[in-house]
Amino acid sequence: MSRLIVVSNRVSAPKDPAAGSAGGLAMALSAALRKYDGLWFGWSGETVEHFTGELNIEDRAGVTVATVDLEPQDVDEYYNGYANKTLWPLFHHRVDLTAYERSYGEGYERTNRRFAEVLRPLLQPDDVIWVHDYHMIPMARDLRRLGVKNRIGFFLHTPWPARQLLVTLPHHRRLVESMFHFDLLGFQTREWMELFQRYVEVEAKGVVGEGGRVDAFGRSVQVGVFPIGIDVESFLAARDSLLGQKTYDRIAASAAFRSMIVGVDRLDYSKGLEQRLLGYEQFLEDNPSMRGGVFLLQVTPISRDDVDTYQDIRGRLDALAGRINGAYADMDWQPIRYLNRTFRRDQLAGIYRAARVGLVTPLRDGMNLVAKEYVAAQNPDDPGVLILSRFAGAAEQMGEALLVNPFSREELSDAIRTALTMPLQERRRKWKALMQVVRDTDVSHWRDQFVETMISSSH
Numbered sequence: 245m246s247r248l249i250v251v252s253n254r255v256s257a258p259k260d261p262a263a264g265s266a267g268g269l270a271m272a273l274s275a276a277l278r279k280y281d282g283l284w285f286g287w288s289g290e291t292v293e294h295f296t297g298e299l300n301i302e303d304r305a306g307v308t309v310a311t312v313d314l315e316p317q318d319v320d321e322y323y324n325g326y327a328n329k330t331l332w333p334l335f336h337h338r339v340d341l342t343a344y345e346r347s348y349g350e351g352y353e354r355t356n357r358r359f360a361e362v363l364r365p366l367l368q369p370d371d372v373i374w375v376h377d378y379h380m381i382p383m384a385r386d387l388r389r390l391g392v393k394n395r396i397g398f399f400l401h402t403p404w405p406a407r408q409l410l411v412t413l414p415h416h417r418r419l420v421e422s423m424f425h426f427d428l429l430g431f432q433t434r435e436w437m438e439l440f441q442r443y444v445e446v447e448a449k450g451v452v453g454e455g456g457r458v459d460a461f462g463r464s465v466q467v468g469v470f471p472i473g474i475d476v477e478s479f480l481a482a483r484d485s486l487l488g489q490k491t492y493d494r495i496a497a498s499a500a501f502r503s504m505i506v507g508v509d510r511l512d513y514s515k516g517l518e519q520r521l522l523g524y525e526q527f528l529e530d531n532p533s534m535r536g537g538v539f540l541l542q543v544t545p546i547s548r549d550d551v552d553t554y555q556d557i558r559g560r561l562d563a564l565a566g567r568i569n570g571a572y573a574d575m576d577w578q579p580i581r582y583l584n585r586t587f588r589r590d591q592l593a594g595i596y597r598a599a600r601v602g603l604v605t606p607l608r609d610g611m612n613l614v615a616k617e618y619v620a621a622q623n624p625d626d627p628g629v630l631i632l633s634r635f636a637g638a639a640e641q642m643g644e645a646l647l648v649n650p651f652s653r654e655e656l657s658d659a660i661r662t663a664l665t666m667p668l669q670e671r672r673r674k675w676k677a678l679m680q681v682v683r684d685t686d687v688s689h690w691r692d693q694f695v696e697t698m699i700s701s702s703h
């Protein structure tokens with residue numbers, strides 16, 4: 245069997261998978277690498293004064309990890325710059341927050357070249373290479389320039405933007421053209437895939453053929469939809485672990501028969517956190533009799549704190565949570581528990597299980613695995629209700645959730661009320677349908693579909 249080489253900016257194979265506070269990508273990829281022999285390559289997260297390309301190779305819970313340190317200038321221009329100040333906001337339709345600095349694009353190209361040069365000697369002829377996310381879009385082109393002939397696939401964890409917005413990016417054609425050096429391009433949803441195809445048709449006069457083949461720039465690439473999922477069994481085991489149960493009990497004790505609504509998101513403007521708090525405030529305003537009987541636990545670890553737009557949103561959320569608590573709290577009740585920290589996976593599973601409502605309301609999101617984890621963690625006899633943004637990739641699969649427009653505080657308020665008052669029978673029916681989706685498209689399904697399609701797609 246071929247080896248699988250996973251390439252991503254952040255290599256976060258948890259040292260102890262049960263403990264991992266790691267996000268979806270990390271868990272999914274560790275699971276992929278435990279099945280296929282191979283290694284995971286990417287940035288170490290560390291800097292070194294001058295780039296040497298020296299590899300750090302270690303074993304993390306059965307996964308071989310090879311990382312490389314970057315120069316401070318690479319981190320500024322490639323990671324904080326082009327990846328997080330240019331592509332991330334643009335791909336999440338925040339053209340107002342997108343920075344179009346030439347030096348970021350140059351740093352991105354340089355750093356991708358560096359990654360390709362360091363990876364090249366590690367490759368064997370039969371290896372299958374799987375590149376992840378917006379940090380590494382030009383990777384296949386750079387590897388091909390070094391003579392790499394292996395199969396290379398790309399999976400985009402974020403949304404793909406509408407053509408009308410993508411063309412605001414200088415050199416957008418160069419970026420998209422580089423994608424045609426992959427053998428397979430995977431998107432989370434049909435919607436993102438069709439936006440990509442539309443760009444190619446209009447801007448590159450390309451042709452979208454039968455079975456997802458796209459021809460443009462004198463090349464041809466296979467394109468498909470591969471919705472990412474969670475590792476259901478390991479998540480259930482985390483929920484039922486000692487710490488998972490203890491966390492559940494601890495919340496139940498502190499909730500004192502109040503209904504808990506839960507939100508868990510990296511502190512990111514794409515997650516719709518301000519709109520969510522305003523929607524919750526509207527709910528408190530609209531439903532005076534329900535105040536005091538409910539609270540929102542919002543878990544929001546700080547993310548990408550070197551980027552100014554992230555510092556801004558952090559400040560605004562601090563102020564908003566403080567204002568709502570100040571306005572509505574009573575001596576024995578606080579409407580929002582706002583926490584800037586991470587929890588272990590088993591704790592999170594216990595928290596989700598204790599929550600009557602899961603509030604997942606991003607303004608735009610590639611998939612959103614919190615939605616799937618929330619569903620998986622529920623007690624089948626007395627499940628909670630998922631409120632899900634129609635703009636999360638997950639909405640394409642999870643139509644039985646209460647789908648909302650997260651920009652509307654009235655809609656959020658109404659959905660929270662509906663969720664809190666939903667009869668048991670309806671909760672059970674919805675949960676069953678959602679859980680079926682979560683099980684049918686779990687992480688191994690995603691991994692196997694992608695890898696098998698990559699292996700069978702014509703070169």
Ligand code: G6P
Nearest residue numbers: 254267269377378401402547548
């Ligand atoms: C999103 C991206 C991932 C990224 C993660 C955490 O899920 O799709 O590629 O790793 O956010 O962001 P960070 O910048 O901390 O790696």
